[in-house]
Amino acid sequence: VSETRERQRADGAATSAPPAAGTMDLERFVRERRGRWARFESLLREVERLPDHEMGAARLLELVRLYRQTCSDLNEARSATAEPSLLGRLNHLAGRGYRVVYRRSHGRRFAGEARRFFTVVAPAAFRRERAFVLGAALLLVLGTLVGFGAVLADPANAERLLPPQFHQESPRARVERIEAGDERVDSLEAASAFSAFLFSHNIRVSFLAFSLGALTVVGGAWILFYNGVLLGAVAAAYVLDGVTVFFLAWVGPHGALELPAAVFAGAAGLRLGRALLLPGESSAREALRQALPSVWRMLLVTVLVLVVAGLVEGSFSQMSAKTIPYSLKITVAALLFSGLLGWLFVRRLPEEET
Amino acid sequence: VRAARPRTIVTPEHVEIRLDPAGLGSRFVALVIDLAIVLGASSVVAHLALYALPPALGMLVNALALLLLSWGYHVFFEVRAQGQPPGKRIVGIRVVDGRGLPLSVEQSFVRNVVRVLDALPVGYALGALSCLLDPQRRRLGDLAADTLVVREARTVDFERRAARARTFNSLRTPRLLRLARHRVGLEEREFIRALCARGPEMDDRARFDLMEEVARHYRRKLDVEDPHLSGESLVRGLAAVLFADRLSPGRVR
Numbered sequence: 001v002s003e004t005r006e007r008q009r010a011d012g013a014a015t016s017a018p019p020a021a022g023t024m025d026l027e028r029f030v031r032e033r034r035g036r037w038a039r040f041e042s043l044l045r046e047v048e049r050l051p052d053h054e055m056g057a058a059r060l061l062e063l064v065r066l067y068r069q070t071c072s073d074l075n076e077a078r079s080a081t082a083e084p085s086l087l088g089r090l091n092h093l094a095g096r097g098y099r100v101v102y103r104r105s106h107g108r109r110f111a112g113e114a115r116r117f118f119t120v121v122a123p124a125a126f127r128r129e130r131a132f133v134l135g136a137a138l139l140l141v142l143g144t145l146v147g148f149g150a151v152l153a154d155p156a157n158a159e160r161l162l163p164p165q166f167h168q169e170s171p172r173a174r175v176e177r178i179e180a181g182d183e184r185v186d187s188l189e190a191a192s193a194f195s196a197f198l199f200s201h202n203i204r205v206s207f208l209a210f211s212l213g214a215l216t217v218v219g220g221a222w223i224l225f226y227n228g229v230l231l232g233a234v235a236a237a238y239v240l241d242g243v244t245v246f247f248l249a250w251v252g253p254h255g256a257l258e259l260p261a262a263v264f265a266g267a268a269g270l271r272l273g274r275a276l277l278l279p280g281e282s283s284a285r286e287a288l289r290q291a292l293p294s295v296w297r298m299l300l301v302t303v304l305v306l307v308v309a310g311l312v313e314g315s316f317s318q319m320s321a322k323t324i325p326y327s328l329k330i331t332v333a334a335l336l337f338s339g340l341l342g343w344l345f346v347r348r349l350p351e352e353e354t
Numbered sequence: 355v356r357a358a359r360p361r362t363i364v365t366p367e368h369v370e371i372r373l374d375p376a377g378l379g380s381r382f383v384a385l386v387i388d389l390a391i392v393l394g395a396s397s398v399v400a401h402l403a404l405y406a407l408p409p410a411l412g413m414l415v416n417a418l419a420l421l422l423l424s425w426g427y428h429v430f431f432e433v434r435a436q437g438q439p440p441g442k443r444i445v446g447i448r449v450v451d452g453r454g455l456p457l458s459v460e461q462s463f464v465r466n467v468v469r470v471l472d473a474l475p476v477g478y479a480l481g482a483l484s485c486l487l488d489p490q491r492r493r494l495g496d497l498a499a500d501t502l503v504v505r506e507a508r509t510v511d512f513e514r515r516a517a518r519a520r521t522f523n524s525l526r527t528p529r530l531l532r533l534a535r536h537r538v539g540l541e542e543r544e545f546i547r548a549l550c551a552r553g554p555e556m557d558d559r560a561r562f563d564l565m566e567e568v569a570r571h572y573r574r575k576l577d578v579e580d581p582h583l584s585g586e587s588l589v590r591g592l593a594a595v596l597f598a599d600r601l602s603p604g605r606v607r
Contacts, residue, residue: 026597071365071369074371075369081544083547088507091507092506094365094369098455102366103455189413192411193413195414196413196417199421208471211470211498215471276497288499292460292464293460296459296463299463299467307418307421
């Protein structure tokens with residue numbers, strides 16, 4: 001029976017008159033292609049998760065063939081009907097196929113990729129975007145100088161710039177209290193809880209600064225400058241009270257990492273913001289695609305540096321001179337700072353990628 | 355609030371593919387589901403870390419795991435599961451690159467970093483505002499990474515949803531078939547098909563009124579004289595004659 005039916009259908013296809021202009025037998029259109037679409041969908045489900053090299057030649061060829069056919073089915077259906085469910089389904093299938101056929105091949109293993117990130121990829125990104133890193137650092141330094149100068153010129157400016165908690169006791173009184181009493185962080189538990197709070201908070205804040213820079217440029221630049229002003233004002237207050245060394249020893253060890261991290265996040269934001277708002281000759285979309293690879297690497301480095309900075313700030317930075325002498329703390333600060341910059345900007349990179 | 359407008363991409367095969375932006379509601383539901391999953395997972399991790407490890411180490415491990423979960427969850431699923439974290443999969447929406455391609459790690463990373471800004475000042479207010487103002491329903495993170503959250507077409511069984519063949523159909527007469535062939539144009543056929551397919555989703559009252567109105571038109575147009583035939587029967591009968599009646603000798607092409 002099925003054989004005769006097949007023959008009838010074949011005959012029908014061969015002898016039926018071509019449809020009148022502008023009309024199409026949708027029923028038949030769907031019936032003839034339904035199997036193909038179903039196969040395409042199941043093939044897509046299989047292939048979407050596979051890396052390219054595991055796909056195999058046969059599957060790849062079938063995929064491309066089915067994709068092309070579905071595209072032409074979509075075109076044909078569009079010219080003949082407005083039926084939303086049919087067009088929607090074909091559009092969805094073609095879109096999914098497009099995403100697989102034109103995807104970027106990805107492939108290397110995670111461990112190798114992670115090692116390469118630290119040795120090559122991250123430093124290369126920072127060197128490529130050194131102009132932005134330098135610009136962000138200058139904004140921060142400029143802010144620091146302004147804040148420092150303002151408080152030196154008139155100590156009353158400290159009260160205008162800094163929040164009221166800061167003025168409850170003078171810097172010198174604070175130094176004496178802290179150095180005379182017990183250690184503020186007296187157990188491992190307290191240190192780890194404080195560190196955990198610090199790095200979670202700092203990462204959130206740096207992401208915020210990045211976002212503002214990426215979407216407005218001016219906002220990101222302002223955050224960098226303003227943080228510099230606050231830092232400069234605090235530093236000047238300590239310097240005026242004659243406790244400069246204390247300040248360096250208490251802020252230095254984590255500041256040596258946190259300040260660069262703030263600059264990195266700010267620089268990444270400015271880089272992306274420039275691509276989005278001032279793309280120049282290319283379209284914003286193209287400029288964005290060029291910026292993204294270095295931007296996300298800079299952000300990832302920011303996160304890692306902030307985690308380490310949080311650990312340092314929650315434990316080492318909190319130790320008074322009774323436990324760790326100031327000279328050692330300042331030395332560690334200098335080592336951390338030069339180590340970070342050396343890793344990112346000075347160390348020679350392998351030839352393969354710059 | 356601006357109306358949503360689909361983005362059209364043209365593939366190298368010169369086929370246009372439409373990307374329909376997902377609405378604020380479905381995105382919100384997906385987000386709530388994903389947040390619930392992250393919260394559940396992180397409370398499990400917290401219990402494990404604080405019970406199994408000494409307290410100092412436990413707290414650190416817990417904080418790091420929390421960091422990894424809350425930032426990594428979205429990035430991981432958006433990259434590995436073709437733009438569909440579990441919440442989005444359940445709701446039927448997907449994150450794609452602005453050009454219709456799968457989104458890259460860097461795009462996913464950036465759009466999720468900007469999440470902190472979208473979440474401000476409270477409850478994703480800024481992100482929601484950006485969604486409503488942008489015709490492609492992008493939040494700030496989507497703008498910064500050129501990504502798009504699109505609606506997936508629900509797989510509809512085309513044959514079953516459309517007009518069904520009817521066992522008894524008083525409209526199946528040679529005269530009516532001939533009239534239908536000449537007088538019912540292509541667009542009208544599409545309309546009748548869509549009406550039958552969507553009828554069950556309509557409010558009863560609205561369906562009745564609409565069917566009666568359409569039936570009145572075709573009673574005149576096709577000289578159907580049977581006054582006892584309800585509007586819905588007439589429309590469905592007509593749809594069956596036009597599309598599904600395989601046995602009918604004068605089946606309209």
